[in-house]
Amino acid sequence: MNRMHRGAANLGRSRLLGGRSRLKAGCGQNCPPHTCRRTFLMGVAGLAGCARGRPRLNVYNWSNYVAPDTIANFESEFGVRVRYATYESNEEMLAKVLSGNSGWDVVFPTHNRIQPMRQYGLLARLDHGRLPNLPNLEPRFQTPPWDPRLEYCVPYMWGATGIAYNQSAAPTPAAWADLWNARFKGRLTMLDDPEEVLGACLLKLRLSYNSTDDTSLRRAEREAIAQKPLLRAYLNAEFRDQMVAGDILVAHSWATTAQQAIDAAPQLAFAYPAEGFPLYGDNAVVLRESGRADLAHAFINYLLRAPVAAAIVQTSRTATANGAAQALLPEAQRRNTTLFPSAETLARGQWIGTMPSATQRLRDRMWTEIKSA
Amino acid sequence: MKRWLGFYAAAVYLFLHLPLAILAVFSFNSSRFTVWQGFSLRWYRAIFHDQQLGEGAWNSVIIALTATIISTAAGTLCAYGLWKRGSKLLSGSLYLSLVTPEIVMGISLLALFQWSFRWLHWRLGLHTVILAHVAFSIAYVVIVIAARLRTFSPALEEAALDLGATEWQAFRYVTLPALLPGIVAAALLALTVSFDDYVITSMVAGVDSETLPMVIYAMARRGASPVINAISALIVVFFGALVLISERVQKA
Amino acid sequence: MKIASGWERLRAWFLLPAWIWMAVLFAAPFAIVVVYSLLTRGAYGGLGLPWTLENYQRLLDPLYLGVVVRSFGMAGATTVICLLLGFPLALFISRAGGRKSIYLQLVILPFWTSFLVRLYAWLFLLRDTGLINTALQHLGLIHDPLPLLYNDGAVLLGLVYGYLPFMVLPVYATLERLDPALVEAAADLGAKPWPTLLHVILPLSAPGIRAGSVLVFIPALGAYLTPDLLGGGRTVLIGNLVQNQFTTARDWPFGAAISVGLMALVGVLVLLMLRSEREGLV
Numbered sequence: 068m069n070r071m072h073r074g075a076a077n078l079g080r081s082r083l084l085g086g087r088s089r090l091k092a093g094c095g096q097n098c099p100p101h102t103c104r105r106t107f108l109m110g111v112a113g114l115a116g117c118a119r120g121r122p123r124l125n126v127y128n129w130s131n132y133v134a135p136d137t138i139a140n141f142e143s144e145f146g147v148r149v150r151y152a153t154y155e156s157n158e159e160m161l162a163k164v165l166s167g168n169s170g171w172d173v174v175f176p177t178h179n180r181i182q183p184m185r186q187y188g189l190l191a192r193l194d195h196g197r198l199p200n201l202p203n204l205e206p207r208f209q210t211p212p213w214d215p216r217l218e219y220c221v222p223y224m225w226g227a228t229g230i231a232y233n234q235s236a237a238p239t240p241a242a243w244a245d246l247w248n249a250r251f252k253g254r255l256t257m258l259d260d261p262e263e264v265l266g267a268c269l270l271k272l273r274l275s276y277n278s279t280d281d282t283s284l285r286r287a288e289r290e291a292i293a294q295k296p297l298l299r300a301y302l303n304a305e306f307r308d309q310m311v312a313g314d315i316l317v318a319h320s321w322a323t324t325a326q327q328a329i330d331a332a333p334q335l336a337f338a339y340p341a342e343g344f345p346l347y348g349d350n351a352v353v354l355r356e357s358g359r360a361d362l363a364h365a366f367i368n369y370l371l372r373a374p375v376a377a378a379i380v381q382t383s384r385t386a387t388a389n390g391a392a393q394a395l396l397p398e399a400q401r402r403n404t405t406l407f408p409s410a411e412t413l414a415r416g417q418w419i420g421t422m423p424s425a426t427q428r429l430r431d432r433m434w435t436e437i438k439s440a
Numbered sequence: 441m442k443r444w445l446g447f448y449a450a451a452v453y454l455f456l457h458l459p460l461a462i463l464a465v466f467s468f469n470s471s472r473f474t475v476w477q478g479f480s481l482r483w484y485r486a487i488f489h490d491q492q493l494g495e496g497a498w499n500s501v502i503i504a505l506t507a508t509i510i511s512t513a514a515g516t517l518c519a520y521g522l523w524k525r526g527s528k529l530l531s532g533s534l535y536l537s538l539v540t541p542e543i544v545m546g547i548s549l550l551a552l553f554q555w556s557f558r559w560l561h562w563r564l565g566l567h568t569v570i571l572a573h574v575a576f577s578i579a580y581v582v583i584v585i586a587a588r589l590r591t592f593s594p595a596l597e598e599a600a601l602d603l604g605a606t607e608w609q610a611f612r613y614v615t616l617p618a619l620l621p622g623i624v625a626a627a628l629l630a631l632t633v634s635f636d637d638y639v640i641t642s643m644v645a646g647v648d649s650e651t652l653p654m655v656i657y658a659m660a661r662r663g664a665s666p667v668i669n670a671i672s673a674l675i676v677v678f679f680g681a682l683v684l685i686s687e688r689v690q691k692a
Numbered sequence: 693m694k695i696a697s698g699w700e701r702l703r704a705w706f707l708l709p710a711w712i713w714m715a716v717l718f719a720a721p722f723a724i725v726v727v728y729s730l731l732t733r734g735a736y737g738g739l740g741l742p743w744t745l746e747n748y749q750r751l752l753d754p755l756y757l758g759v760v761v762r763s764f765g766m767a768g769a770t771t772v773i774c775l776l777l778g779f780p781l782a783l784f785i786s787r788a789g790g791r792k793s794i795y796l797q798l799v800i801l802p803f804w805t806s807f808l809v810r811l812y813a814w815l816f817l818l819r820d821t822g823l824i825n826t827a828l829q830h831l832g833l834i835h836d837p838l839p840l841l842y843n844d845g846a847v848l849l850g851l852v853y854g855y856l857p858f859m860v861l862p863v864y865a866t867l868e869r870l871d872p873a874l875v876e877a878a879a880d881l882g883a884k885p886w887p888t889l890l891h892v893i894l895p896l897s898a899p900g901i902r903a904g905s906v907l908v909f910i911p912a913l914g915a916y917l918t919p920d921l922l923g924g925g926r927t928v929l930i931g932n933l934v935q936n937q938f939t940t941a942r943d944w945p946f947g948a949a950i951s952v953g954l955m956a957l958v959g960v961l962v963l964l965m966l967r968s969e970r971e972g973l974v
Binding site: 156158159162253256259260261262295298299300301302305308309312313314424427428431432434435436438439 | 733755756758759815816819820821839841842920921923924925926927928932933936937938939940941942943
């Protein structure tokens with residue numbers, strides 16, 4: 068998942084400090100010196116004990132991208148301990164990883180960050196010999212456009228952006244242009260993401276989602292400003308609650324968020340817009356700084372197992388790149404057009420590109436202008 | 441006047457605690473969304489299966505306690521020293537540390553740690569989080585204590601000196617006890633600010649030092665799961681109980 | 693102004709931890725931020741050469757100045773409301789006798805839970821199908837739901853809610869020290885409660901009020917979560933702008949420049965405030 072960027076960044080325990088904290092916590096006012104010393108030593112010993120034990124793997128992933136028992140099963144099967152933490156946006160993760168000594172072994176960047184990470188020398192080459200489950204991937208993900216030989220990454224989950232709506236909304240939204248319909252005034256939200264909003268405007272104008280020239284972007288900006296009076300708010304996942312409750316009729320949404328809402332309220336549905344839509348793919352990579360390449364490969368291989376990936380889809384309601392896993396899903400889920408659209412729908416999709424620096428700055432300025440309008 | 445004040449205070453407390461009440465109610469909701477669908481304890485059960493939560497809570501407590509002790513001590517001494525004779529440089533720095541947006545503080549501290557770690561071969565961890573928390577909470581402590589000192593007359597200390605005490609004794613036995621309520625208030629402020637901090641902590645936390653806000657934020661941003669409501673309700677009950685107990689102990 | 697040498701020695705020792713803090717945890721990071729603001733953004737985030745003043749030049753754009761003005765307005769309103777709401781509460785607590793401590797803790801108690809989570813609770817209260825609107829409609833007071841969310845009012849509410857304790861605690865710390873004899877004296881001289889408040893209590897609690905105002909106004913300037921969640925991302929305040937630069941826009945140098953600019957601006961304001969009074973804040 069690529070953009071949930073409100074939280075800034077996420078990303079062993081100093082024995083001495085651990086001991087010192089115990090000291091402060093354990094000693095009251097009337098503590099005689101030798102007791103304090105004893106507590107200190109006990110603290111240090113305790114922590115020293117913790118430091119030994121099973122081998123460790125540090126995994127940094129998007130939130131809600133594993134099933135409740137995925138990690139636990141891996142830990143018990145391979146006899147390791149996994150430190151698993153989550154982040155909300157690529158920038159969060161990159162801020163930590165860019166330094167080159169973040170401590171993480173496996174992270175999950177979105178596809179358009181792979182190239183930059185390679186250029187910064189952050190990624191380790193993958194050893195396909197240690198990834199025998201690779202053929203489980205869908206054919207199109209075995210040679211993805213961003214890494215045709217899968218030298219550095221393994222596709223994990225993918226998704227698209229489209230329109231989530233309440234079926235009572237009239238007319239039924241089917242294209243980006245429908246988001247400018249004055250009948251939805253006050254009950255419409257867009258994603259709080261400059262790339263997505265400007266992208267939707269570009270697609271509405273029948274331009275490419277990845278346009279970088281000034282003229283196109285300026286036209287898109289004007290569309291966004293024209294739309295603003297109709298909007299209730301710019302919301303990412305927060306619209307979900309309100310859509311289920313009925314406050315919001317139509318929302319610019321990621322497919323997986325929409326699916327989560329539909330699970331709770333069957334009157335909701337999701338549409339892949341007629342003019343086209345952006346696609347993103349999140350991939351597993353091994354960081355070059357990691358000294359645990361073996362374990363990292365074992366973990367990625369484990370995630371590629373069909374039953375494991377299928378279980379994750381059931382919980383996270385995301386679309387997996389694992390073809391074998393899709394075959395294991397119950398009929399209803401496999402045919403779920405929100406998560407797994409038909410081939411002809413998919414053909415209208417466009418992979419999000421990497422943006423050059425100058426365009427990034429222009430887009431950001433436009434975003435401020437749109438928000439201040 | 442006192443009665444009006446009482447009514448007013450009740451209204452403000454209602455304002456402050458209403459969201460908490462909402463949280464508590466929905467922690468018993470069987471649905472994930474804020475539409476009531478029936479009573480259920482499933483979210484409370486889920487807490488006990490979540491190892492991350494437990495570790496996060498433990499880390500938060502350690503960090504908050506340590507950082508508060510350090511910053512309250514340093515801040516009190518600083519406020520007192522500045523009261524004796526001011527220092528434009530130090531005061532200015534304290535103000536500026538308050539003004540700095542959290543994300544800027546986080547990024548700059550991260551950069552500092554990453555640079556210094558090249559030579560010291562350290563990693564990010566609990567210690568970096570504690571240092572960061574001290575960094576931003578000292579100013580709060582100093583400001584609260586300084587405000588309290590404004591109302592304190594130096595004459596008392598002078599009297600102590602006249603009676604033969606050293607400067608240190610005058611501080612220790614005359615000023616410090618008088619400052620105690622202010623110190624407690626400042627420490628409470630520092631503790632709260634530290635326990636609840638997300639932005640700065642998330643930037644300087646290492647692989648092993650996830651705090652409770654980090655765990656909660658991660659859960660909330662992606663899916664406002666009522667497990668968070670359940671945790672929050674438990675936290676409130678726990679600290680509320682702690683407060684009541686400490687009251688009893690103090691009175692005894 | 694020199695003080696006796698015994699005090700000088702004590703003072704020097706006492707200020708030592710603060711000096712260390714300043715050098716290591718403030719000056720060094722601040723220098724880093726200034727350095728960042730003079731660099732150029734890297735191709736994919738991060739930093740790169742060349743050195744440039746361009747980031748500061750960008751700040752002078754009316755678009756960004758407008759953001760600054762709006763943020764000051766919002767923070768100012770927050771401070772005033774916090775003062776109006778918080779002062780009576782602090783007064784109440786300081787007069788509560790034995791129960792002082794409990795009342796104080798009750799103010800802080802909500803803040804042990806995650807701020808984000810409490811904001812979500814406000815979302816539930818304020819939205820169209822939320823508690824407040826539903827209640828009002830049931831009581832027949834309104835027909836259509838009131839737009840309580842996603843506007844400046846909601847943001848203000850959220851900010852006041854988030855910063856109230858920062859006003860209450862310092863004001864309480866000062867009021868607690870207030871000599872009750874002074875109030876009694878005023879009463880003895882025939883003053884009614886209101887004039888006593890205005891002419892005796894308020895002036896004496898000025899240091900606490902100043903402290904509280906600083907502790908509310910300045911952080912409120914940098915707030916970004918509340919405007920985002922409760923304002924629906926419809927407006928940009930300084931906090932959002934800076935946050936944006938360090939995340940989606942990947943323009944750290946510009947973000948650093950905004951921060952330095954903000955700190956400079958507030959620094960100047962605070963200096964002016966100090967000049968006009970004999971005593972400072974610290």
